[in-house]
Amino acid sequence: MPSKNLIPKHERGYWRAVIGFITPVVIFFSIFQIYPLLKNVWLSFTNINGGFSLNSYHQVLTSQSFWQSTWITISFSLISVSIEMFIGFIFALLLNQEFKGRKALRTIFLIPWALPTAIMATGWKFLLQHSYGPIPWLLYWTHLTSAPPYFLSTPKLAFISIIMADAWKTVPFCALLLLAGLQAIPQDLYEAMQVDGAGWFFQLRKLTIPLMIPAIVVTLMFRFLQAFGVFDLIWVLTNGGPGNATMALSPFIYQQTFNWLDVRAGAATSVMMAIYILMIVIVVWTTRSYIGRRYAQ
Amino acid sequence: MRLKRFFLYVGVVIMAFYCLFPIYFLVLDSFEPTSVSYSSPPILYPVAFTISNYVGVFKDINLITYIKNSTIVSLSATAMVILIGSMAAFAVSKIKFKGSMPFMNFLLILGFFPAAIMIFPLYEMFAKFHLLNNYLSLILPYTSASIPLTVWVLATYFEQIPTALYEAARVDGMSRFQAFYKIILPLGIPAVSTVAILDFIACWNEFILALTFMTKENMRTITVGISMISGRFAYQYPWGEIIAGALLVTVPLVIIIFIAQEKIISGLTAGAIKG
Numbered sequence: 001m002p003s004k005n006l007i008p009k010h011e012r013g014y015w016r017a018v019i020g021f022i023t024p025v026v027i028f029f030s031i032f033q034i035y036p037l038l039k040n041v042w043l044s045f046t047n048i049n050g051g052f053s054l055n056s057y058h059q060v061l062t063s064q065s066f067w068q069s070t071w072i073t074i075s076f077s078l079i080s081v082s083i084e085m086f087i088g089f090i091f092a093l094l095l096n097q098e099f100k101g102r103k104a105l106r107t108i109f110l111i112p113w114a115l116p117t118a119i120m121a122t123g124w125k126f127l128l129q130h131s132y133g134p135i136p137w138l139l140y141w142t143h144l145t146s147a148p149p150y151f152l153s154t155p156k157l158a159f160i161s162i163i164m165a166d167a168w169k170t171v172p173f174c175a176l177l178l179l180a181g182l183q184a185i186p187q188d189l190y191e192a193m194q195v196d197g198a199g200w201f202f203q204l205r206k207l208t209i210p211l212m213i214p215a216i217v218v219t220l221m222f223r224f225l226q227a228f229g230v231f232d233l234i235w236v237l238t239n240g241g242p243g244n245a246t247m248a249l250s251p252f253i254y255q256q257t258f259n260w261l262d263v264r265a266g267a268a269t270s271v272m273m274a275i276y277i278l279m280i281v282i283v284v285w286t287t288r289s290y291i292g293r294r295y296a297q
Numbered sequence: 298m299r300l301k302r303f304f305l306y307v308g309v310v311i312m313a314f315y316c317l318f319p320i321y322f323l324v325l326d327s328f329e330p331t332s333v334s335y336s337s338p339p340i341l342y343p344v345a346f347t348i349s350n351y352v353g354v355f356k357d358i359n360l361i362t363y364i365k366n367s368t369i370v371s372l373s374a375t376a377m378v379i380l381i382g383s384m385a386a387f388a389v390s391k392i393k394f395k396g397s398m399p400f401m402n403f404l405l406i407l408g409f410f411p412a413a414i415m416i417f418p419l420y421e422m423f424a425k426f427h428l429l430n431n432y433l434s435l436i437l438p439y440t441s442a443s444i445p446l447t448v449w450v451l452a453t454y455f456e457q458i459p460t461a462l463y464e465a466a467r468v469d470g471m472s473r474f475q476a477f478y479k480i481i482l483p484l485g486i487p488a489v490s491t492v493a494i495l496d497f498i499a500c501w502n503e504f505i506l507a508l509t510f511m512t513k514e515n516m517r518t519i520t521v522g523i524s525m526i527s528g529r530f531a532y533q534y535p536w537g538e539i540i541a542g543a544l545l546v547t548v549p550l551v552i553i554i555f556i557a558q559e560k561i562i563s564g565l566t567a568g569a570i571k572g
Contacts, residue, residue: 176566
């Protein structure tokens with residue numbers, strides 16, 4: 001229940017105070033977030049002489065690499081986030097049980113999350129090395145593959161590599177967020193169901209999952225948008241390669257802007273990416289209130 | 298019941314293994330002499346021990362400089378965002394101005410945009426003001442990028458502080474600003490320290506801006522410094538040293554986690570569940 005303010009809004013200096021409190025944040029945001037976005041919009045619609053032009057969009061939207069990047073970004077986000085939410089949910093269910101060492105395990109869970117992505121990717125680059133990295137050889141020794149696979153130089157396997165590394169880093173994080181949702185479910189609801197003789201799976205299906213929907217949707221949205229902007233992991237682990245097999249949108253923009261020095265194409269790609277993100281936000285926002293209505297008691 | 302316990306502990310072991318197996322291989326490699334770590338196939342258990350990688354990393358790589366740069370940048374940005382973010386959070390949660398909800402949603406949505414789509418205009422701006430290779434070129438955008446999380450977590454917490462306290466202070470003749478820093482801010486210290494830890498870790502881990510705006514070797518931050526080592530050696534990839542460096546710079550983060558794990562978890566979930 002939002003408490004009502006006793007201090008009247010029309011009191012002298014009300015707006016002046018509000019402006020005083022939020023101005024610093026607004027200034028920072030305007031200069032370092034809003035201005036760059038608008039500047040990129042402007043750049044994308046101009047030619048080199050500053051006149052209006054749709055050339056950059058024509059160039060970007062007809063190039064195969066842009067659509068390939070879009071596809072890589074979407075499939076990377078979808079696959080990695082689904083895996084992470086699924087395993088994360090199982091881990092959260094396990095962590096929600098009583099056992100010795102639970103607190104220690106929760107601490108261990110924070111380590112992958114806190115590791116800088118660029119440094120984590122450096123470590124994975126070593127783990128996946130063909131000749132002396134442990135993972136290809138473990139796969140070979142356990143007879144899962146007929147030879148140690150070349151993870152970072154085969155297009156398909158490079159894509160799988162970034163998903164593996166991303167999953168390693170984020171599964172524990174998802175598990176901790178979902179665990180918080182699990183712990184918010186009142187214990188007596190479970191007791192009531194047990195009295196009625198409901199089994200473990202029935203409780204999961206009819207009580208845990210429906211009550212977890214809001215937490216799941218929020219975690220999903222955060223993770224999806226984060227995965228959508230992936231840069232560090234790809235830049236360090238595969239550098240977008242081999243070829244362009246792992247060139248997601250963020251590294252693609254970076255490549256256009258700083259390697260090819262085609263800032264207008266980079267700006268047009270940036271605008272396209274901003275549009276994608278807004279579309280995702282709108283979809284999640286509307287489905288969230290739909291799901292909220294559906295599960296509201 | 299006993300069977301259930303058994304499966305539970307199997308699950309626990311799997312989870313611990315999941316988080317730790319890459320770290321095991323990295324620690325193992327960092328203590329191996331080159332002759333062992335470059336053997337193919339690799340040896341996955343300890344056979345020889347040396348600390349030469351840890352000695353070498355300080356000799357070949359400016360690790361101390363990188364750590365200094367990361368510390369300066371992250372601490373400054375954290376301090377600044379706490380200062381300005383707590384003021385905005387106060388305005389949202391206690392003054393509750395008209396339009397505070399749209400304001401919060403605006404921050405949230407803009408916070409979702411990745412740095413890659415704004416990096417060139419920022420680069421151009423910093424180049425124009427001769428701020429490339431200057432700490433400010435990272436401190437200022439990091440401060441800005443930390444605003445959404447900071448304001449959201451703090452506003453959620455300030456909301457729970459009884460408004461009566463604020464009103465009493467106002468009736469006693471305090472100005473809004475006095476009520477903010479004498480009453481609300483001290484009561485909000487737990488949330489402030491939580492969000493400060495999260496902001497610090499986020500700044501410490503940032504990569505793309507640090508990669509772009511700090512081009513001089515002695516201005517690099519730790520994430521860029523470590524991940525760029527490989528390019529500097531022509532013949533051999535010094536994996537032992539790279540990994541020793543990576544592990545060394547992870548130690549402070551692990552210490553923070555051990556000290557503040559409750560705070561970190563509560564902060565992460567406050568941001569996500571309430572959002």
